[in-house]
Amino acid sequence: MKIDSINWQILGLLQSNARMTNAEIGRNVGLSSPAVAERIKKMEDLGIINGYRAELDFGSMGYQLKAIITLRAFMGKLKPFLQKVVQLDEVLNCYRITGNENIIMEVVLADQYHLEEFIDQLITYGETRTHIVLSNVVENSPIRRKIKG
Amino acid sequence: MKIDSINWQILGLLQSNARMTNAEIGRNVGLSSPAVAERIKKMEDLGIINGYRAELDFGSMGYQLKAIITLRAFMGKLKPFLQKVVQLDEVLNCYRITGNENIIMEVVLADQYHLEEFIDQLITYGETRTHIVLSNVVENSPIRRKIKG
DNA sequence: AATGAAATATACTCCCT
DNA sequence: AGGGAGTATATTTCATT
Numbered sequence: 001m002k003i004d005s006i007n008w009q010i011l012g013l014l015q016s017n018a019r020m021t022n023a024e025i026g027r028n029v030g031l032s033s034p035a036v037a038e039r040i041k042k043m044e045d046l047g048i049i050n051g052y053r054a055e056l057d058f059g060s061m062g063y064q065l066k067a068i069i070t071l072r073a074f075m076g077k078l079k080p081f082l083q084k085v086v087q088l089d090e091v092l093n094c095y096r097i098t099g100n101e102n103i104i105m106e107v108v109l110a111d112q113y114h115l116e117e118f119i120d121q122l123i124t125y126g127e128t129r130t131h132i133v134l135s136n137v138v139e140n141s142p143i144r145r146k147i148k149g
Numbered sequence: 150m151k152i153d154s155i156n157w158q159i160l161g162l163l164q165s166n167a168r169m170t171n172a173e174i175g176r177n178v179g180l181s182s183p184a185v186a187e188r189i190k191k192m193e194d195l196g197i198i199n200g201y202r203a204e205l206d207f208g209s210m211g212y213q214l215k216a217i218i219t220l221r222a223f224m225g226k227l228k229p230f231l232q233k234v235v236q237l238d239e240v241l242n243c244y245r246i247t248g249n250e251n252i253i254m255e256v257v258l259a260d261q262y263h264l265e266e267f268i269d270q271l272i273t274y275g276e277t278r279t280h281i282v283l284s285n286v287v288e289n290s291p292i293r294r295k296i297k298g
Numbered sequence: 299a300a301t302g303a304a305a306t307a308t309a310c311t312c313c314c315t
Numbered sequence: 316a317g318g319g320a321g322t323a324t325a326t327t328t329c330a331t332t
Binding site for chain 1: 150152160163164165166167168195196197198199200201202203204205206207209210211212215217231234235238240241242243244245246247248250252253254257259278279280281282283284285286287288289290292293294295
Binding site for chain 3: 021031032034035038039
């Protein structure tokens with residue numbers, strides 16, 4: 001499906017504030033509220049829009065540390081790890097990747113003791129490398145229309 | 150501020166569907182719609198809720214590749230890079246981190262030619278390492294209340 | 299595919315507890 | 316801090332173009 005100019009505008013608005021009403025979106029893009037509702041529903045049905053998520057402050061929830069942890073799985077330990085990782089509440093995102101490491105994870109942790117405990121859970125699955133996040137340079141940047149394509 | 154049990158429920162609902170109405174949230178947690186609105190507004194004002202974002206499908210928008218790229222900045226090149234990276238549309242997230250590399254980025258790209266162009270832009274700032282994302286094991290996992298804390 | 303209109307649902311403001 | 320009432324606004328459905 002081709003995303004037309006109006007849908008790109010709608011997606012831009014929903015990326016900046018997903019709780020914006022259809023009526024308000026309509027005022028921004030020059031459509032009536034039912035027209036906006038229909039376009040959004042279609043993009044949801046087509047899987048262009050996967051969902052709407054509140055973005056929370058980790059510190060307020062008691063997570064003072066964020067870390068990026070890579071894992072180079074031991075022989076035969078990748079599948080067990082994949083089953084385990086979905087149960088770990090600390091893991092925000094986890095990707096299988098190419099390269100020397102198989103796995104990269106973004107995790108939140110209460111403090112350094114929590115980090116230590118967390119890493120200890122991983123040692124049976126493979127060799128880990130931990131990078132503490134110092135600051136966010138870019139965070140959840142909205143996706144824009146490519147110039148070409 | 151302490152997040153009470155009802156606010157944790159509200160945050161859980163908003164993480165799974167940020168476009169849920171206050172009335173529907175109220176039905177789930179046993180509060181009236183104005184009470185829900187007041188609680189949400191307070192959490193927004195306190196910075197517990199940072200925003201509401203539509204989650205989009207990268208493939209549908211013409212981005213077929215996702216990659217994790219680390220950068221080990223050359224002497225004096227970190228600051229210029231930090232100014233540059235905020236202008237790069239391909240970068241979804243970028244963190245300063247501890248360890249051998251200074252920077253880690255999550256980027257989306259149309260294809261391998263686009264990846265090549267993108268990496269070429271970075272070589273003046275430092276040494277890069279690229280990992281192609283093969284699959285998502287965990288994606289945007291909601292933050293839950295810690296057992297302790 | 300969008301509009302306009304009617305019915306329903308929701309949100310907002312204010313006052314009360 | 317939350318409930319309830321009243322008003323304004325939004326959503327949904329449907330007929331029409």
